[in-house]
Amino acid sequence: MTPTDPKADLHFYLQSARDALLWKLEGLSEYDIRRPMTPTGTNLLGMVKHVASVELGYLGDVFGRPSGEPLPWIEDGAESNADMWATADESREEIVGLYRRAWAHADATIDALPLDTVGRVPWWPSGKNEVTLHHAVVRVIADTHRHAGHADIVRELIDGAVGMNEGRDNMVPGDAAWWENYRNRLERAAREADGKA
Secondary structure, eight states, X not given: OXXXXXXXXXXXXXXXXXXXXXXXXXXXXXXXXXXXXXXTOOOHHHHHHHHHHHHHHHTTGGGTOOXXXXXXXXXXXXXXXXXXXXXXXXXXXXXXXXXXXXHHHHHHHHHHSOTTOEEEOTTSOTTSOEEEHHHHHHHHHHHHHHHHHHHHHHHHHHHOOOSSBTTBOOOOOOOHHHHHHHHHHHHHHHHHHHHHO
C-alpha cells in the first residue's frame, strides 16, 4: 500500500463535501434555495451559511487565526438559529462568496499548522476546550458531509435531483416508473411490518 499525506486525505474529503453542498444550489431559484423544507426550517442556502461559519470558527478562530469576516448571526445577542437561514437582504452571491473565502482561510490554516497543533474552542466549556487541528478538521468534515446529506434530501424534495455532483448521482439506474414502483414496494413492506408489530 502506498502511504498518503494525511493533510491531503483530509482536504480531499473536506473539499468533496464542500463541492457537493454548493452543487445543490445550482439551477434553483432564490425561493427554492431559501424555502424551509422541514418542520425545523432546513433550507439549502442556510446550510451553506452555517458551514461557512463553522469553518471560520473551527479552522480559524480556534487556532488564533481570525478571518476578519463579519458574522453578525453568531455574535452574542444574535437571534437564535440565525446562521441557518439567509435573510432577503443576504444574496446567494454573498453567502457563496463567504463560503469560498472560508474555504481559503481554512485551507491556509491546515497548510500552515501541524495536525497536532492545539487550539482552544471558546464556545466549549473551560477546561474541556482544547482540540488538535486534526480533530477540528475531522469535526468540520463530519459536519459538512452531514449537511451535504441534508442538502441532498432537500434538493430531491424540490426537484428530484440527487447525488454527490452533476453526472455522478450514485443511484441505481431506473426511470420514473421504476422509482415509483420501488417506493410503493417499500411503502407496502413498511405497512406489512407495522401490521406484524
